[in-house]
Every structure is written in structure tokens, then in C-alpha cells.
Amino acid sequence: MEDLRFEHSVRTRAGGTRQSAIVGVVASGNLEVLVERVLPDAECAIEIRTAAVGFGEVWTAVIGDFVDRYSPGGLRFSINDGGARPDTVSLRLAQAVRSITENGQ
Amino acid sequence: MTAPFKDITLTERACSTSFYESSARTRLELLLDAGSFVEFIGPEQREVSPHLKIFDLPEQFDDGIVVGHGRLDGSPVFVAAQEGRFMGGAFGEVHGAKLTGLLRAARQIASIPVLILFDTGGVRLQEANAGELAIAEIMRAVMEARSAGVKVVGLIGGRSGCYGGGGLTAGCCSALAVSEPGRIAVSGPEVIETNRGVEEFDSRDRALVWRTMGGKHRRLLGAADVFADDNVQDFREAALELLGLIGPFGLDSLKAEQERLADRLSRYGACLDAVDIWAAEGIAHAESVPELPSDQFITLAERIGRTNRDAR
Amino acid sequence: MTSWQNNRARRDARIAAGAVLARGKVVEAGNATRLLEAVIRPGDRICLEGDNQKQADLLSRALLAVDLSRVNDLHMVQSGVVLPEHLDLFDRGIAKRLDYAYSGPQSARIARMLFGGKIELGAVHTYLELFARYFIDLTPHVALIAAVSADHDGNLYTGPNTEDTPTVVEATAFKDGIVIAQVNEIVEHVPRVDIPADRVHFVVKSDKPFFVEPLFTRDPAAITEGQILTAMLAIKGIYAPYGVQRLNHGIGFSTAAIELLLPTFGERLGLKGKIATHFALNPHPALIPAIESGWVRQIHSFGSEVGMDDYIRARSDVYFTGSDGSLRSNRAFCQTAGLYACDMFIGSTLQIDLQGNSSTVTTSRIAGFGGAPNMGADARGRRHPSEPWLKAGAESDPDGSPLMRRGRKLVVQIGETFGDKNVPLFVEKLDAIELAEKLELELAPIMIYGDDVTHIVTEEGVANLLLCRTAQEREQAIRGVAGYTDVGRRRDHGMVAHLRERGVIRRPEDIGINPLDADRSLLAARSIKDLVRWSGGLYTPPSKFRNW
């Protein structure tokens, strides 16, 4: 297992009022993303535990593009990764943002 | 960007959502009354297995089971749903303890039923002792809850089936609903093949696997009470139906079950294949049972009428 | 005096030697090996019918058992190297040289044997190419074929899986070769005559039906969100704008996803009747919902597919069927149809390089090409116009004179940027080139050459290579859809942005697709059971695909 952590400053706060959401499942080639609204509006953090060791560069690129695109201010993402492909990671992150920005509890 | 399902109702979604394919969370969301689910020790609590790191394996924040409280047609229910894709839905220490705690509360309250959405290969290998013991505790807790008057209903139709200790736990429930792709057994196909040889059981012959352990056979045998279509709405309706039918539990139930199982052994103990059992039940063209559409199958199963809710 | 009929005389001698073992033309299965010892000579070219599906398995076992002192040094000329026995022949020294086209299940072992010098490789062909050589310089001396049934005269019924048999028999029987058929049964009258008796010299009755691999069944349950997204991009980004009606699909999950999206996503886009109406295609079970929904008018097939026989029989408006009602397939004709009469090929591959060359060969696996290169190549002999063909031609040569400009076949590579086990689809250098260097081949085994590829579709978008004007643009267009692979991350961001402005690269949002909508609920069937339901119970899948 490998632990990675990314922190980004972002332009805008993520919309919606939900406090947390979870998408995905930990399985081979899959991952779960837990997203929580716990940070100041201009910050975003992503913590990763991954079964695939040595892909820090790819994660950096995936996370960079994701933060650029969604500006998920105020959100902390916690990822348990079963060795998912980068495109699956991008998709789950996008799904997590969609879930927490939906109206709901 | 709009979500694809914005404008359709929860019921429509539940009708069109395969139980087999869904995640544990989706099953609960669509099974219960809209927005009624409250989770206990949810993923944000990060109560992960303390043992997987020994094996350098990834953890899941909910340890593969979602437990909580919700409403079913307005009435309160406790629910537990296993996530069959995380380590095959296997029972570990934390996973099992969540269900145990839920059942203990149900016993104490004595009036709120429990729905268990099984999806499990059995004991989690990496914490085998803790998992085995967790199942023992769950079985005890189910019996104590039932003795206190609690209805415990199992729903089985996930991709990992209901194997090992999951199969035993299911056998302790007041009633079961199963779908065609659902499987209930103790030993898995590969285990039987490894122990007895491919001649006895070819685990890759999926038709054989399903007619031996699958939902249709379990329903015909009387091991499950209701045959559900593979969508969440049908499981919801099955759960409601069963909750309305379950009677009290006591010594008489166990005596009736003894008789039911002994009768099964004497009738079918010599059968070599499920088709022989079905034929012995008087089903014409028994070999075509796996191909029957569900409405025809349900009619057939009701005619055979092996279920006996007072005998489990 | 010069004799001009030596070969005929030799053939007659071989038949005479074999006839000792036969009653009429029929030889007992137990005598199959002795028959082969009687009719085969050392060094013969042998076609042991191994198609990509049906296998002359009894005859391959019989050949493997021959006395090595009588039969050796054979030159195998067969399209499919599929069964373990096909390679055991080389291990035993019965065969020495190999010319073939496809070896899916044996791809790893064939690679090891080539490296170990156990096999002298002639070439890895495409199907049509190998068939063509049967008539020029690789004509078999003996063909060992498989059929469903024979009558007592030796007329053969090949059933739905006719595949290569007519081609193999044509080349062998009319050039003084010997044709030996294994059949599942011997009957009074065959349901239809697929091979006339005068082209068949011996018939061996097998104790069990010949093996057929369900090669074209893709379980919808295994289709991922990523594959659904690429399928949506292909339909809306390529099928729709070009109006592709005549086409061939590869056998991957991405194309299965396309087939399953036609009645849902495609219907919503109003594309019914406008795309995907005529196919050169095996009877893919995944196409059943589209057929049932009235999308598909006609399908011609290379071979059949296990479990599809009753469905095909009941849908003769769509499939080619014989007088008996069952499918008539023919690999050579269908390959020709795919080459000349289809406007598009879309399929997956294992590796794509920066020029768009693709290969399914890696240093540990040599799967061969099968038919993909025939489908996935521009047919230079094509003369008839069609809208997609002309449109593609115009895109690639906008300044050419319309009356003189060649059209272009759409050759689309579809896949996710990372495949199984996180192996990247895009590479700087193909393994095929490394393999060619190691084995000292004169030609690297490229499946589809980059200059034939017109589009690449991944989850990141669609690259239209027809619109690239320089090698550099082409490279950046490919990097621009290569996702987070090393190739993708080394893109020139400025140039990729420019290519996107020109429509060379189109992202999902450029095509009006939200990746979050790529959901399995879009699939017309999500399981094999759903396919059975769509077929009204006519499709009977093999046991290994069931969960009921």
C-alpha cells in the first residue's frame, strides 16, 4: 500500500449543502471516494491509500486536472484505491463532486 | 449537467435497477422509503478493518457492510446490506460486529423487524477467526431477536451469493426472498471441485452451479419463501409480503423444521441432481425449469408449495 | 515423353493407399491415424482445419498420433492455430513449418515456440491473404476438415459454421489434393449440400461433435462505464455524422457496448435507420436487442456463434440461411464483403503507437491478425461511392478534385487508455517491432497500419486523423486522446488545444456527452439473461455464460 496526499488552493467553493457523500467500492480496478465538506472554502485536499505502488506521477496529473476542472473548494476527498485506472479515478472523483453538490441532507 | 434520473420517481428507478448489479448503498436507497435511511457508523467514521493492513490490502471505510434504520411503507425497519464487491462481501471483525449490534438492538426493542441484504462469500480469509466468530455471534443474535418476537428477513440476490457462514445465517432467518441469480450454499463450487474432483462438480459449468445452489432450486426446495425478480422494487415488495406473513417463533417452529428437513432427506436424499429432485416433485419437463420465465416459475413454485414459514 | 499428370497419379496412389482402410469413403474413427499415415507424405503441406471457431479436433488428435518415421516435416497451412494439439505437432516433430492467420488461445505458447526455434514461421497472414495463397503457392496436399454430417457418397453438410471449409476444399480438391472430413454423423440425406461428394475422398465419423469456441459472446454484465462512454462517443461522434450504415464490428467489449446502446442511446438520438443497418459480422448475441428493435436489415457472417442457431433460423430476413433454414456462413466471402462493401471497421487493439500503427502482438503473445486487417484497411480497388466513404475522402484531401478523389474507408480504433492490469493502450514503440528485431523477421507484425486508421476513440475523446496534415499533428492528435498514459502526459498542451479548436480532437463535452451519464442503465441488455429475453427464448447461451 502507498499513501499519497495532495493539497490545492482553489478558486471557488463547491456548491450544495450536503456534508458528505461516498461513491464507488474498493475492488480490483475500482476505488471508493469519500468526500466531506470540512475545509475552508479556498482549500481542497485529497488523501489516497492505494494498492498500486509507484504511480505518484499519474496521481499528480489526475488530481491536478480534476481540481482545475471542478474547483472543489472546501472539500476533503479520502480515497481507498484497489488499483483503479486513471480514467476510473477521474470518473469517481467527478461522481463524488456531483453527489455532494446535489441538494440533500 | 443534469443527472439522468432527475425526473423519474424512486419507484420507477427501483423497478429498473437490477438488485444483482447494484451496490449495497443503492439497494438500500431504493428498497426503503425515499430519504428514510439513517446509517449507523457510516464511512465518515472510518471504522475500517484493523487486520487487512497485515496483508497489505486496501480497506473500505464501511468494511463492506452498511447498517442502519429506515422505513418500509411507513413502518420502521433495521437494515443491513453487505457489499459483495468488497472482498466478496466477506465477514470480518468490524463487518460482523455492526450486524451483531443491530440485531441486539432489535432484540431489545422487540418490535422493529430486521432486513439483511446478504451478499457474501462467507468468512473473510485474512481475519478468519474473527469472521467465523462474528458469524457465530450473529447467528446467536438472530435467534435471540427472533425469540423476542423480532422478524428477521433475508434478501438474497447479489453477485457474491450467500455462502459459508452467510448461508448458515440465512438459514437462521424468519424468512428469505431470493432471485434467480441469487445463490445460497455453504461450500462454494470451487471448494467442492477441489475436494471432490471435477467429475463430481465442475465449478465452471454454471448451469450446474445454478441448478444446485441458485434461486430457483432454493425456492422449489422450500429453502426460500419468495422468488423475486432481479430488481430492487421486487425485493421491496417481497420484504413487505414476508413481514406480513411471518408468524411467531418458538419450539414448534423448530420441530416443524426438523420434520420439514427430515422429509426432504427421505424424499430426495438419493437424487443426484436438481433435475431429479424437480422431477420427483412431479414437475413435467423438469429439465426446462432453469429456462422458465419468472411468472411461469412462480406459478409452478406456488403449485409445489414447499414453503412453510412456520417451519424455520 | 513428358508426363503432365504426375500429381494426379500421386493423388490416385494416396487414395488407393487410404482406400484399404475405408468402406466406400467411410473410415472408422479408430483408423484415423492409420489413414493419415497412408495418405500423407513427409514434407506435405497440410491444412488442418482450425478456423477461429470450429475445429477438426478428432483429425488433429489423429495426426498427432502418427508414426514419426512415416509422417514428418509437415508444412502446416491453416488459418487458425487454436487447439493445443496444433502446437503439439511441432513439439513432436511431425510438423516443422507454419503459415497461419490467427492463434488467440495459443498466442502465448506460439510466442515461446517461435523464440525457441520449434517452429519455422512462414508468415502471419490475414485470412483473405492466406486463402489467396492456397491458390498460388501454399496449395495443400491434404486438407483435414470438419463438417456436421455426411451422406454415404460423401456429400457434406457444414451447418451454420461453414467458415473456411469451401475455400480449403476448393484449393485442395481441384489441385490433386486429398480431402478428409471428420463428421459428427453419417446420414441418409444431408440437409443441404455444402461440399459436393466428388471433392471429398474420405469421411471419418467422430464419436463426439467437433469443438466450437463461443468466440463472439460478450457478457453485457462485464461492460464497464468507461466502455459505455467510448461507445457513446463513437455513436454520436462518428456513426452519426458520417451516416455509417454498412460496417463491421470487432469482438471487444467496446463494440459490444455500441451494439447494446443502439436501441437506447441511438434511438434517443433519432439514428434508427440512418446508421448500422448492414453488417459483415458474426452473429453477435449482443446485437439481438438492436435486431429486435428493427435497427438491423442484413447481416452476412464469417462463421456462426454457439447458441444462436434457433434465433438465426427464426430471423432469416436478417441472416443468410440455407435451404434447410440454418445459417450459411463463409469466411472468404464475408471478408471480401468487409473489405469492399463496408464503409467502416471499428475494433480494439492492444497497442497503438504515435503514428497510429496498431498491433495485438506483444513480445509474449502472438495472436495473429485474423480478419481485422482486411476489415481495417482501405480497399484500393474500391470504385463504388457512398456518403461516408466520400465524406472521409474529402476530409483527408479537401483540395482534391471531387470527381477524381478516392473515398476513404473509416477505420476506427476504439479502446480505453489503459487496458487489463493497467497496461497502457498507447506506446512510443510497438512490441511488434521489438519482436521482429528479436526474431529477425523481415516485417513487423502490424495489425492495422497507421495510414489506414482514420479515427481513434478513447474515454478522453475522438481523434480524427483524417484532418491531420502533418506527422506532428497526427502525433499530437493521438497523444491528445491518450489520457494519463506516458504518451498522453507527454502531449504538447498548446498544440492539443489548437487541434481541439479545429475539431481534430473532440472531447465528450464537444460532442454533447456528459461522462457522468455513461451508466450501465443505458445498456439495452445488462446480462446474458437479458439477451435471452430479448430473443424470446431463441438464444440459448453456452453454460459458461449463465447465471441461472
Add this chain to the structure above:
Amino acid sequence: MTLDDILASLFPKGHEIRNDKGVLLGSATLRRGDKMLVLGVADRTALGVDEAIRLSGHVLESIGLASGPILVLVDSDSQRMSKRDELLGLNEFLAHLAKVLIHADINGRPTIGLLYGHSAAGALLATGLATRVLVGLPGAHPAVMDLPSMAKVTKLSMEALEEKAKSTPVFAPGLSNLVQMGAVHTTWSNDSSLADQLEALLADMPAARDQRDALGKARGGRLKAADIAERVRDLALQAR
């Protein structure tokens, strides 16, 4: 100790326990004169449908006719892994046996399991682990999962597994590990009379309440189970 030695030491006043192809059925007389119902699996016999139905029947027949505690002796294989047993619904037969034992225990017939040999998986769940108190005898060697099978599934070497087993009781076979987990309440000694130890236990039976998770926590074998179960219980009680 052999089964006969064990029975002789447990019941010096005699017993009527038959071993029929590994299925133990009968009863015994305690020193103070009370009867005890005895059942079990011997000779490392696999527990299948045929065995399970006889065991559960034995308990059910005794209810109403006899009072007194119930002893379950265990030296079994795992559940019988066969097509026939699964075809006939082995999960129901094993569950039924466990249910009957638990029901008896809750309703005034205290149950004691005595693990004196091997046991595993479904067989252990349906017998020893379905009793109120599970006792281990020295030499007992239960294995929920054997290490070679684990090695196959986890793709770890036997050496690596044995090394890991040293630092945790959670997965490795053996009596001491099950003791630490709270599955086995106590271990008796072979050196003194089993009858003494049995009667001491009967005189001081814990309440008919599952305390195995608390035991596992106290012994450091299962640090989370009891707390998690308790937290869920509390939340559930508040939620109604």
C-alpha cells in the same frame, strides 16, 4: 486423550453414548445424579445433512422429556463439501442444528461445547460455536481455514503466513488463537478429572448471554468487535 478416555473421565458414573459413524448421541449421568444430554461429532467426521439432522433431532426429542444441560463434543472435519449435501440445502441443516442448540440454551437447557479434536468452518459454527460455553481440551486443533488453503488464496508463502501468525491470533489455526479471540471460553486440563472441571463449570455457568466479544476484547484478541457492536446497538436504540 481418546474419546473413550474423555468420556470415562467426564462421566465416572457411566454414560449411554453411542458413536455411530462419527455421530455421537446419548446421555450421561453426572456425579450428583442428574442427567446430561450428550451429542457430538467424533473421529474427524465431516458434518453433512445426514449427520446434522440426527443431532438436531436428538436435542429436540429430549426437550420436554429431560431437563438438564447439554454437552456437545466436537472432533469433526469441516462441513461435508459435496454436491449432494449442497443440493439438499446443507446451509439449512447446519443452521437448524445451531438454532436448536441456541434455542435450548436460551430456554433453560444450558449448552456446553467441548472441543477435543479438530473442527472447522461450517461444522464448528453448527456445533461448538452454537453453545453458550465452548471449552477446549489440550490437543484440540481447530482451524477455521488451514494455512495451505490460505496461502493459495492470498498468494503468500507458508513462511510469510507463519511469520504473520506470530503477531496476530486473527487468522491462524489453533486452540490458543480461538481462546484469545473469545471463541473458546476456557481450556481444561488433562491432568485432573474432567468430571470435576465439568461440575465446577455447571455450578458456575455464565448467564445465557453472548459475551464472546467482551471476552475477545479482554484477552486482546478482538479489540474492535465489542465496541463496534455496542456503538451500533446504542445508535439503533436511539434511532427508533
